Amino acid sequence: MKKFFKNLFVLVVISLLVNSCYKDRFSTDKIAGGEWNPDLAAPLIKSKLTMAQIIENSSEIWSENPDGLLSLTYRQKDSSQNSLNVVTIPDQFIDSNFRIVLPSGMIPNDSTYRIFNLDANIVGSNGELVDSIFVKHGSLDFEITTNINHESTVQIIIPELTRYGVTFIQNIKIPSAGGASHTVLASFPLNLYTARFQHPNGNDNKLSEFVKVMVKFGPHPDNSPYNMYVKQSVRNVTYYNAYGYFGQYNFNIDQGSLGMSLFDNSTIDQIFLEDPKLHLKFYNSFGLPIKINMDELYVEKDGIKKNFISTLLSNLVIGAATSQKTFDTTVFTFDKSNSNIVDIFNFQPTKMVFKESCTTNPAGGINNNFVFDNSKVYVDAEIELPMYGRTLNFTLKDSGDLNIEKVAGVKSAELRFNLSNMFPADAYVQFYLADSNYVILDSLLPYNEQLLISALVGPPPEYRTYSPLNKTTVVVLSGDKLNTLFNSKKIIFAAKLSTSEQGQKVVKIYSDYGIDIKLALKLNYLSDF
Incomplete structure (x- = not known):
């Protein structure tokens, strides 16, 4: 505090004028x-x-307490990365190979089709079991190579991928190339689609897909069997929300530094406090429990550091949010009964440094989790210094x-x-x-x-x-x-x-x-x- 009291009293200006003899x-x-x-x-x-x-x-x-006792408070708020940088959906690559035999006796303008069933397995980066994803951005890309010498159409049907309740159905036209192998590319945005997954083996994320190959017989001969190679990729997926179990991710909260001007004042030689407190308030909008690891928690004065010691530090677990736009709020209070905080502040530090990392689902097991695109963990560090001491x-x-x-x-x-x-x-x-x-x-x-x-x-x-x-x-x-x-x-x-x-x-x-x-x-x- 560069000037501990500011404008504390008003001086009455007096001007004494004697103008006559x-x-x-x-x-x-x-x-x-x-x-x-x-x-x-x-x-x-x-x-x-x-x-x-x-x-x-x-x-x-x-x-000010109701009884008038004063406390000085210092506060710093920091946040983690949002969920899109924590729980990520990696790009997916699915390759399939189909053998197509046309029925005998077809003549020009006749049509036929074959349906192939795919159970695409979406692989996460952390052993996730995903129940659903409401997609914010992303694309489903196809590269189809075939030697079919007739006009054909590949129809992609994904029943559990819906937009406003309408199933994903897209057609990819493949012109005839006279028998030479040729490739067609197609890309479809996934914005605002919802994907729902099944877990038939308990540890997979299956999304059923049907590939319907429709062939219109033309002037060329039947060269069956034909081959069709389908390369699918799901790229750059982000989400509005995702539900399932997301395993154990590790991520950081921004390092915080909190200055304490009470002890940075040349007019103060010594202050001894009897009951200082540190409140660490965590606000979690992730729908999954999180363990807080205090990587750094110390005070400093003139380059000398003094670490916090507390029985709380080994068990800082915060609960999960219960729905969107809600937070689980967990407060950990360090006081003289569970830490060395009296020694910490009678050291008269000029700043406190705190840095946390987070581990999701610290107890393991399969839990019902959710994340939204703006899910974060916030920490509000509050130093409370009651004016109670010597x-x-x-x-x-x-x-x-x-x-x-x-x-x-x-x-x-x-x-x-x-x-x-x-x-x-x-x-x-x-x-x-x-x-x-x-x-x-x-x-x-x-x-x-x-x-x-x-x-x-x-x-x-x-x-x-x-x-x-x-x-x-x-x-x-x-x-x-x-x-x-x-x-x-x-x-x-x-x-x-x-x-x-x-x-x-x-x-x-x-x-x-x-x-x-x-x-x-x-x-x-x-x-x-």
Whole structure:
């Protein structure tokens, strides 16, 4: 956190203007002469520097429990590849050879046909048993080579391949080549077709197909038997959804890196937290269970790494989604009861790195799975840091504008500081005068007036403070210090906090904690008459 407090209090700008001469107010010819010592006082600051204002103005993500206890949260969300890059349908190649004998006695314009039955086996890349596929893209390609010397048509019929309920039936015309072997190519898009498979042997994906060869006898002689070679290929298939059992795939979730600015702040020497937590929330839209393997889970500071140790790491299994557009949500919480997280965060790291890989169907066996084209695994890593612990040397700072116009005849300025501390921490406070570039010109409080005692802390488990400690200090400025006050354009407030008992006592920080700041200015000036 480069600046822990931002715009926490408003400075009241005061401009003191004296435009008339005091002699003009009186009949100076009737007064022999002398000195007049009027005083002019005005409030300069009246504000409360509170934790609630930190929440409102901070760029960090804060949360507040119903009782007001504050927590700082860091979150990073990452995702896996979608299912089209995980569960893939490899290209299929099916070769068939048919022997065709025409009936004897055919004359020109006579027709005949033969029907051949194919049980195409679709082979997956991972031992899948596919029940159905709703195809998004893909093609069914044919290369047919034959020596039939009559016009013929090959009709492809696949009963369990349907589009809007209509069976796939396509005709491929093969002209006569006078007896020479010749080849015909054809391609059919499979977009929006649904294929349904059978498993007659328990470990196969059968799709019945019928090849109907129709021959129209022409002027050429009957040279039976004829040969027909049919090469089929199913290419570039993607899907809207697929159902079946898809075996054990391995895939990765993007590596995440989560910065923690609380520990990346030069104003913080030490912070000790009592109850930090790490929540790993997994959202699975695959219709199959997944084991999460934490390949990397560590924190880092200044190039030094510290690994998480937890009993949870060996058993991170997330459930399957139950339908499209739903997620199974599984949350694993690492806390001080199951991990070394207290040591992790009292190491005061500046970032956490996490990298996961996934294994589908980790228990094996045959399960009912499904995937959609947009199925993914998401991980939401959330670090929760309740403001419950011990702190040492924790500095709060803020600044504001200052504009006090110099008045002729002023001999001194009296600054009255009235401070009230509701924090469970002693504070060494100081106000600084600075120019418009925040270059410090002077400090206002002497050393022996800087200590602001902490409020009293109540018993556990709340550890709430009560009875804030008040302190009033009067500082008189004259000479060079007075000129510095008039020349200053900024006022800076700083409080260096240390929890009571030298940071050894456990405390909690609530949203209503703060430091009340009241600062009044009194100008004393001398006027001759």
